[in-house]
Amino acid sequence: MAVLLKVDLTGGVIEKEDVTGWEERYLGGVGxxxxxxxxxxxxxxxxxxxxxxxxxxxxxxxxTMLPTACRTEATAKSPLSGRFGTASSGGSFGPYLRYAGVEYLAFFGRAPAPALLVVEEGQGRLLEAGDLWGLTVWETTDRIRAKLGHEYRVLAIGPAGENLVRFASIQNDYFASFGRTGLGAVMGSKNLKAVAVRGDGGLEVAHRQEFLKLRKEAFARVKAEPSFGFMKRYGSMVVADPFDATGALPGRNFTVGSYPDWEQTRGRKIFETRYKERDVACFACPIACAHWSRVREEGPWLGLATRGLEVTFVMEFGAKLELKSIPEIFRCVDICNHYGLDVVSAAGCVAFLTEAFENGLITEREIGFALAFGDFAAISRLLLLIANREGIGDLLAEGVLRASRRLPGSERFAMHVKGVEIPVKDPRAKCDTFTFGYLTSTRGGDSLRARSPVEAVLQGMVDFRTEPLGVDAAHIEKLDMPVRLKREIFGDPPGAVDLPAMTRYAEDLITIINCVGLCIRPPVLRSLGPDFYARVLRAVTGRQYDEESVLAAAAAVWEMQREFNRREGETAADYRYPERFYREGLPGKGGSTVPALDSGQVEANVLAYLRLRGRN
Amino acid sequence: MADRAELTADASRCTGCRLCMLACSFANHRVHRPGASYVRVEVDEKEFACRIFIDREKCRRCLVCVEFCESGALQAKAAPLAASAEGA
Known part of the structure; x- marks a missing residue:
C-alpha cells in the first residue's frame, strides 16, 4: 500500500489516505x-x-537496495515561476519515510504558528516549533536531533524559506537540496519549519527471486557503464573541464565561455588533488559522487570542511560569478546550504545585479557597496542579504525576472527561462539536449530534466537539429530503449541524434527515474532504461508494467505538468531563451567567438518538439 | 562456521551508502530494513564520519555485505575466529 499523510496545517488535522491506485497509474514520486x-x-x-x-x-x-534508490521529490506551485514547481533530493529522508510506513506527504493551509511534523510508525504529529524559527538549516537539524534523537532524519528550511525568498531551498541531511523552483518559500509560507522522520519498518518485495536477479543486473550495468569510474573519482566535476574546453561556461553572467586559467584555478584536477578528502554517498548509492573536502592551505578558509565540489557550484560561483578560489566557492555554497538558498538562482541573481551595476543601472549608494565579478566579499554579502531579505537583498529575493522589471533597462541581464534562472552551461556553445531542455522543461530554465543517455560532451553539433552520435551502433543495439524510438531518434542504421526527439525521450526517461526514485547520474541514466524499470517495478510492486506502459505513464505525467502550466498562462512563446543568446556572440577558447543562436532554428526545434509532444 | 572468512571493517573508507545494511537485512530477514541488519553504519553527515558496528554473535558471515561494499570498508579476511561482540 502507498500511504499519503494529508496534513492540514491550518486545523492541525492529519489524515491517512491510500494512494496505491495513483501510484500504479503514475509510477510514484514525481508522477x-x-x-x-x-x-x-x-x-x-x-x-x-x-x-x-x-x-x-x-x-x-x-x-530497496537498487543502486541509488533514495530520491525524494518535492512538488508545489512555484513562487518563482508561478507554474509547476518540483525538485528532487538525495540523502536519506525518503528511504526512512518509507521505513516509517509513509510514501507521500501533502501539506495544506498554513500553521497558525511555526510547526514541525514528526513522522514515525505510520503516523504524523505536529509539534510547535517557535524555538526553531530563525535558525539555519544546521542549527535546526541539530536541535531537532538533540531533542528527538539522532536516529531522526530531518528536512528543513533556513531563514531564506522563512523570509519567502522565491528560490529558497529545502535541505535534508544538511547538504542534500531540493534546490530549484523555490519550494523552501512554499514551506515557509505554511509556517512549516521542518519534518523529522524515524523509520524502523521493513520493505518487502513482491517477487523475491526475480528481484534478486534484477538487483544483480542493475549493479552490473551501472558499474560497467564507462562513466562509473569518472563519476566516482570526480563526481559531477567530471564535466567542469570539458565545458571550458568547448567554450560552454556561463562565465560572467553568460558573456564568457572559457577562461585561460580555468583548469589551473577551479578545474577538476586541482579540486581532486588539493581539496578532495574522501568519497561520500547518498543512501544506497554505490557511486558516491559527492566528496568530503577540506581546505588545507593557509588563509581565511584554513580548516573549512564541506561536501563538494559539485559542478553546479563551480559553474555558478566559479564561472557565472568568476570566483577563482575554490575555498571561496565552498564558502558561498555553505551560505546557500545553511540559509536554504538554491545555488543556481542565487548565483543568477547576484550575477544579474552585478552586470546591472557595471552598466550603471543601479548605484553603489542604492546597493550599499560596490559590486564586481570575482569579488568574494560583495558576492557573499549579497547572498546573506538575499536570505534575510535585507536592503537590496529584498529585491533579489524576488528572482531575476521580477527584479529586472523594477530596474528599467536591466531585462537583458536577466538570464532566465519561464522565470527560472538558467544554470551551468551556455546553449550558444552547443544547443543540445542539455541546453535545449532549458526551454522545454516544465519547471522552467533548468538542465536536470532532459539529459541524453548517449551524450557526446566534447563533440559539436552536426547541424542545429542534429547531435553527433557519441556511441557506436553496437551500443545503440544494446541500449535499453524501445526499438521504434531508436529508429526515430538515431535513424536506421543509427547515424546521429535527432534533437527534438531525443529531448522528448530524455524527459520521459528522467520522469521515470524521478517517479521510481533513482538518481539521474550518468552511470544510472545511461545504463538503465524503460525495459529495466518495467521489470523491476513488476518484481518489487507486483503491478503489471512493460517498457511501453512505463513510457506512456511518464509521458502522461509530463503532459499533466504542461497542462498545469497552460492553466497558469503558459504559451508556446514562453519557450524562448534570454535575448542575449540571439543577439550576442560568445567569446570562447583561444580568442574564438561562437555566433549567436539563430532564432528561427531554435523555434523550428521547439515546433518539432511540440509536435512530438502534442498540442500546446 | 570456523572455516568461514572473518568480516573486518575500516570505517575510514566507508562512504555511508548503507548498502551493507540493506543487503544484510534482505539476506537474513527477507526485508529491506536497516534496523534488522547485523552490520550497522552510523553516518554523521555534518562532519562526515562513519562508524561501523558488527554484531558478531548474530552475523552468519555470509559476506553479502562485502559483496555490495564498493568502498572496501567491509572486507573478508581469512582470519581465525575472534569472538568480540562488536568491532571497528
Missing part, C-alpha cells in the same frame, strides 16, 4: 505528486498562500 498537485491546487492560486499544496513523494523503489 503521483504531479497528479495530486493538479487535483488539489486551484487555478490561479497564490503559490505563497494557503491554497498551494506542498508535496513530498517517495517512489516505490526507494528504500
Amino acid at each position: 503521483v505528486n504531479t497528479a495530486l498537485l493538479s487535483d488539489l491546487v486551484p487555478a490561479g492560486a497564490d503559490p505563497l498562500g494557503p491554497d498551494n499544496v506542498l508535496l513530498f513523494g517517495v517512489g516505490p523503489l526507494v528504500g
Whole structure:
C-alpha cells in the first residue's frame, strides 16, 4: 500500500489516505505528486498562500537496495515561476519515510504558528516549533536531533524559506537540496519549519527471486557503464573541464565561455588533488559522487570542511560569478546550504545585479557597496542579504525576472527561462539536449530534466537539429530503449541524434527515474532504461508494467505538468531563451567567438518538439 | 562456521551508502530494513564520519555485505575466529 499523510496545517488535522491506485497509474514520486498537485491546487492560486499544496513523494523503489534508490521529490506551485514547481533530493529522508510506513506527504493551509511534523510508525504529529524559527538549516537539524534523537532524519528550511525568498531551498541531511523552483518559500509560507522522520519498518518485495536477479543486473550495468569510474573519482566535476574546453561556461553572467586559467584555478584536477578528502554517498548509492573536502592551505578558509565540489557550484560561483578560489566557492555554497538558498538562482541573481551595476543601472549608494565579478566579499554579502531579505537583498529575493522589471533597462541581464534562472552551461556553445531542455522543461530554465543517455560532451553539433552520435551502433543495439524510438531518434542504421526527439525521450526517461526514485547520474541514466524499470517495478510492486506502459505513464505525467502550466498562462512563446543568446556572440577558447543562436532554428526545434509532444 | 572468512571493517573508507545494511537485512530477514541488519553504519553527515558496528554473535558471515561494499570498508579476511561482540 502507498500511504499519503494529508496534513492540514491550518486545523492541525492529519489524515491517512491510500494512494496505491495513483501510484500504479503514475509510477510514484514525481508522477503521483504531479497528479495530486493538479487535483488539489486551484487555478490561479497564490503559490505563497494557503491554497498551494506542498508535496513530498517517495517512489516505490526507494528504500530497496537498487543502486541509488533514495530520491525524494518535492512538488508545489512555484513562487518563482508561478507554474509547476518540483525538485528532487538525495540523502536519506525518503528511504526512512518509507521505513516509517509513509510514501507521500501533502501539506495544506498554513500553521497558525511555526510547526514541525514528526513522522514515525505510520503516523504524523505536529509539534510547535517557535524555538526553531530563525535558525539555519544546521542549527535546526541539530536541535531537532538533540531533542528527538539522532536516529531522526530531518528536512528543513533556513531563514531564506522563512523570509519567502522565491528560490529558497529545502535541505535534508544538511547538504542534500531540493534546490530549484523555490519550494523552501512554499514551506515557509505554511509556517512549516521542518519534518523529522524515524523509520524502523521493513520493505518487502513482491517477487523475491526475480528481484534478486534484477538487483544483480542493475549493479552490473551501472558499474560497467564507462562513466562509473569518472563519476566516482570526480563526481559531477567530471564535466567542469570539458565545458571550458568547448567554450560552454556561463562565465560572467553568460558573456564568457572559457577562461585561460580555468583548469589551473577551479578545474577538476586541482579540486581532486588539493581539496578532495574522501568519497561520500547518498543512501544506497554505490557511486558516491559527492566528496568530503577540506581546505588545507593557509588563509581565511584554513580548516573549512564541506561536501563538494559539485559542478553546479563551480559553474555558478566559479564561472557565472568568476570566483577563482575554490575555498571561496565552498564558502558561498555553505551560505546557500545553511540559509536554504538554491545555488543556481542565487548565483543568477547576484550575477544579474552585478552586470546591472557595471552598466550603471543601479548605484553603489542604492546597493550599499560596490559590486564586481570575482569579488568574494560583495558576492557573499549579497547572498546573506538575499536570505534575510535585507536592503537590496529584498529585491533579489524576488528572482531575476521580477527584479529586472523594477530596474528599467536591466531585462537583458536577466538570464532566465519561464522565470527560472538558467544554470551551468551556455546553449550558444552547443544547443543540445542539455541546453535545449532549458526551454522545454516544465519547471522552467533548468538542465536536470532532459539529459541524453548517449551524450557526446566534447563533440559539436552536426547541424542545429542534429547531435553527433557519441556511441557506436553496437551500443545503440544494446541500449535499453524501445526499438521504434531508436529508429526515430538515431535513424536506421543509427547515424546521429535527432534533437527534438531525443529531448522528448530524455524527459520521459528522467520522469521515470524521478517517479521510481533513482538518481539521474550518468552511470544510472545511461545504463538503465524503460525495459529495466518495467521489470523491476513488476518484481518489487507486483503491478503489471512493460517498457511501453512505463513510457506512456511518464509521458502522461509530463503532459499533466504542461497542462498545469497552460492553466497558469503558459504559451508556446514562453519557450524562448534570454535575448542575449540571439543577439550576442560568445567569446570562447583561444580568442574564438561562437555566433549567436539563430532564432528561427531554435523555434523550428521547439515546433518539432511540440509536435512530438502534442498540442500546446 | 570456523572455516568461514572473518568480516573486518575500516570505517575510514566507508562512504555511508548503507548498502551493507540493506543487503544484510534482505539476506537474513527477507526485508529491506536497516534496523534488522547485523552490520550497522552510523553516518554523521555534518562532519562526515562513519562508524561501523558488527554484531558478531548474530552475523552468519555470509559476506553479502562485502559483496555490495564498493568502498572496501567491509572486507573478508581469512582470519581465525575472534569472538568480540562488536568491532571497528
